[in-house]
Amino acid sequence: MRRSSRHSGSLFLLLSVAVLFEGFDTKLASLVLPLLEGEFNVGPEALFSTLSAVNSGMVLGVLLIPLADRWGRRPVFLVSFAGYSLFTLFTAFVTSVAAFAVAQFLAKMFLVSQLAMAYVILSEESSPGRRGRLNGLMGAFASVGAALPAWFLAPVESTGFGWRGLFLLGSIPLILLPLYFVGLKETRMFEESKGAEREALLS
Numbered sequence: 001m002r003r004s005s006r007h008s009g010s011l012f013l014l015l016s017v018a019v020l021f022e023g024f025d026t027k028l029a030s031l032v033l034p035l036l037e038g039e040f041n042v043g044p045e046a047l048f049s050t051l052s053a054v055n056s057g058m059v060l061g062v063l064l065i066p067l068a069d070r071w072g073r074r075p076v077f078l079v080s081f082a083g084y085s086l087f088t089l090f091t092a093f094v095t096s097v098a099a100f101a102v103a104q105f106l107a108k109m110f111l112v113s114q115l116a117m118a119y120v121i122l123s124e125e126s127s128p129g130r131r132g133r134l135n136g137l138m139g140a141f142a143s144v145g146a147a148l149p150a151w152f153l154a155p156v157e158s159t160g161f162g163w164r165g166l167f168l169l170g171s172i173p174l175i176l177l178p179l180y181f182v183g184l185k186e187t188r189m190f191e192e193s194k195g196a197e198r199e200a201l202l203s
Helices: 005-040 044-055 057-071 073-091 097-125 128-158 164-170 173-183 188-202
Strands: none
Touching: 005 044, 005 073, 005 097, 005 128, 005 164, 005 173, 044 057, 044 097, 057 073, 057 097, 073 097, 073 164, 073 173, 097 128, 097 188, 128 164
16 A cells, blocks of 8 residues: 555655755765865866766765665665765865865765665655656756756855855755654555565565
């Protein structure tokens, strides 16, 4: 039995907000990287190496996704959601290009796994007839999020926070974490599969 439409609506909203911030945070490193050249007194080669190191975190993030089949979709999503938010916040306070690379590498790792879990959760909790449409709509939130940093850069720089202010904005999900902890349930499909596994072991 599938959960109520009210649950589906609130689930879609929660996941779409998370995906919006994922799009926002994914864009940040490449956007602000040229600004680090003057602040940390590094050359283009160092910046290119930094961006390469940061983006390699996406590859490592894929390794976290299979854990959802063991621990559940909800815990992997929550850990990833908290992880990328926390390391986005850390990035706002780094004092070197190396620290920037490490913080963003870890943020990217969690971003990838969180995005994957968002689509898995929405797919498993949606009816087949609505699944494609809802996933497409959620993907639009990621696109909107990716466009926002460029719009916010100039206003945030004018406040005196500079590029660091964008990472402070990107860490807002940390404030929302209790809402996700309470409102996000394990998918029924995962619960049923685990229940079937337990019955098979006992039979």
